[in-house]
Amino acid sequence: xxxxxxxxxxxxxxxxxxxxxxxxxxxxxxxxxxxxxxxxxxxxxxxxxxxxxxxxxxxxxxxxxxxxxxxxxxxxxxxxxxxxxxxxxxxxxxxxxxxxxxxxxxxxxxxxxxxxxxxxxxxxxxxxxxxxxxxxxxxxxxxxxxxxxxxxxxxxxxxxxxxxxxxxxxxxxxxxxxxxxxxxxxxxxxxxxxxxxxxxxxxxxxxxxxxxxxxxxxxxxxxxxxxxxxxxxxxxxxxxxxxxxxxxxxxxxxxxxxxxxxxxxx
Amino acid sequence: xxxxxxxxxxxxxxxxxxxxxxxxxxxxxxxxxxxxxxxxxxxxxxxxxxxxxxxxxxxxxxxxxxxxxxxxxxxxxxxxxxxxxxxxxxxxxxxxxxxxxxxxxxxxxxxxxxxxxxxxxxxxxxxxxxxxxxxxxxxxxxxxxxxxxxxxxxxxxxxxxxxxxxxxxxxxxxxxxxxxxxxxxxxxxxxxxxxxxxxxxxxxxxxxxxxxxxxxxxxxxxxxxxxxxxxxxxxxxxxxxxxxxxxxxxxxxxxxxxxxxxxxxxxxxxxxxxxxxxxxxxxxxxxxxxxxxxxxxxxxxxxxxxxxxxxxxxxxxxxxxxxxxxxxx
Numbered sequence: 001x002x003x004x005x006x007x008x009x010x011x012x013x014x015x016x017x018x019x020x021x022x023x024x025x026x027x028x029x030x031x032x033x034x035x036x037x038x039x040x041x042x043x044x045x046x047x048x049x050x051x052x053x054x055x056x057x058x059x060x061x062x063x064x065x066x067x068x069x070x071x072x073x074x075x076x077x078x079x080x081x082x083x084x085x086x087x088x089x090x091x092x093x094x095x096x097x098x099x100x101x102x103x104x105x106x107x108x109x110x111x112x113x114x115x116x117x118x119x120x121x122x123x124x125x126x127x128x129x130x131x132x133x134x135x136x137x138x139x140x141x142x143x144x145x146x147x148x149x150x151x152x153x154x155x156x157x158x159x160x161x162x163x164x165x166x167x168x169x170x171x172x173x174x175x176x177x178x179x180x181x182x183x184x185x186x187x188x189x190x191x192x193x194x195x196x197x198x199x200x201x202x203x204x205x206x207x208x209x210x211x212x213x214x215x216x217x218x219x220x221x222x223x224x225x226x227x228x229x230x231x232x233x234x235x236x237x238x239x240x241x242x243x244x245x246x247x248x249x250x251x252x253x254x255x256x257x258x259x260x261x262x263x264x265x266x
Numbered sequence: 267x268x269x270x271x272x273x274x275x276x277x278x279x280x281x282x283x284x285x286x287x288x289x290x291x292x293x294x295x296x297x298x299x300x301x302x303x304x305x306x307x308x309x310x311x312x313x314x315x316x317x318x319x320x321x322x323x324x325x326x327x328x329x330x331x332x333x334x335x336x337x338x339x340x341x342x343x344x345x346x347x348x349x350x351x352x353x354x355x356x357x358x359x360x361x362x363x364x365x366x367x368x369x370x371x372x373x374x375x376x377x378x379x380x381x382x383x384x385x386x387x388x389x390x391x392x393x394x395x396x397x398x399x400x401x402x403x404x405x406x407x408x409x410x411x412x413x414x415x416x417x418x419x420x421x422x423x424x425x426x427x428x429x430x431x432x433x434x435x436x437x438x439x440x441x442x443x444x445x446x447x448x449x450x451x452x453x454x455x456x457x458x459x460x461x462x463x464x465x466x467x468x469x470x471x472x473x474x475x476x477x478x479x480x481x482x483x484x485x486x487x488x489x490x491x492x493x494x495x496x497x498x499x500x501x502x503x504x505x506x507x508x509x510x511x512x513x514x515x516x517x518x519x520x521x522x523x524x525x526x527x528x529x530x531x532x533x534x535x536x537x538x539x540x541x542x543x544x545x546x547x548x549x550x551x552x553x554x555x556x557x558x559x560x561x562x563x564x565x566x567x568x569x570x571x572x573x574x575x576x577x578x579x580x581x582x583x584x585x586x587x588x589x590x591x592x593x594x595x
Contacts, residue, residue, distance in 0.1 A: 159275060162272060162275035162276065163275050165275075165276070165279075166275055166276045166277070166278050166279045167278070167279075168279075169276070169279030169282070169283070170278045170279045170282045170351075170352075173279070173282045173283060173286050174282065174352070177286075177289075177355075200270075201270055204270030205270045205271075205272045206272075207270075208270065208271050208272040208273060209272035211272075211273070212271075212272040212273035212276050212280075213272075213276070215273070215280060215283075216276070216279060216280055216283040217283070
């Protein structure tokens, strides 16, 4: 018996490695035997780029399809070339079509529950669903929050990103109540990303971050180090595990994957 | 202190998290209280909220019978900060008095924080309960909190028992002592109210009736001036208890005053009490007459009478005694 986890990788500032984490966590979990679906709610095309998939999609072959009022349960699933593992890594891609989706949502009833309702009515076989959505606190974030069981919050260790997470955490608490989420999704943890220990500011903030988060009963993962190889891998449309299998940054996401494995296999 | 403090960037969400906890606790409390009050009264009184309103704080009659009077100013301030950031969330409970005034049932601490945060009005739940239920509710609500001081708790529990048994506080106290004697086998006088007392302690769930009798009732024997200060919430319990140990009434009074006005810490209070002791150690509090009698006896046996150098001193002393002993003119 496995538990189904819907993990929203959320942020309130761009460029904090949301998609990078989704790819690498997803790949590692699939490698361990989990069926993973990355549901892309983002308006950019980075997930397609990172997966090495074509970027020409419309409202029928993208995540936009599941927002259709007459969605029949046929998820527009595509699999990257490297997605067939012990488990599997599937994606539903977003992109610019999602801009129209978020506009149309405005007039829809139960709009915040659009994805939650679809996942209830048409359950997917995947044990882990990863939600990637725009780095703002708009309607699509409401949708992601209402659909998720867990949250993972990547941040850059900088004053800008920390102020962003402050707003996101505040928003999270207020919206869990507003949307009457019972139970409210659990915050799996905050993950510092692109961490460069040679920068004094990053090192200083990193020293005090876990304590500051503990005061709010939030777990802080060990940072994922900065390396240009993440970008290089993305450019090639493969995860770092394939591009540089022995790279030490791969170890940095292992604690997160261990926690997810425990949640899934209980 | 590190130069870069992550917590400086997380103040808003911290304040929200705290308010969230408050709100969760408040909601859990409502559910628990409903259950408890039913257990307690044995009747199925459901606490129904008849109305949600926003009322000006100044219009709310804040019950002077409130058990809890000491509120940690620091905790109030941090709650006020959370309210400034997020607004006042949740409600306090009021009920309408027959003359139409809303009276606070529970939420004094949050009202104080709201005032500090500069709010004029707050959302309330109007409960449809009679005076007795409201009082019991307020007491139960307060007794559940961890930060009630021992005197507040003691008087609160006594208040609950007088309501439950429909008798005076003196009657309750003597019933409790009677229970204790019966329990210790010193008395065979049983009373059917024993079981009511036991079930009341069961539903409050803070401590057993026996430990209440042995460790809490004696608190009421603290000096009256100390009790008064505690009841008015001017001083924390731990400080007051330290001051209560000072036997001399005027010395106690002066330390009490200083503790309140200068906001002395517990350590400072202990220091001052110690100074008092040192100052009076050589002259124990014995009446002048007793001192005279004691010293008179010693002097009688003393070798001073035979010492030539002391003769003049003795003569002067006798003159002084004669003068004091002769009736006033």
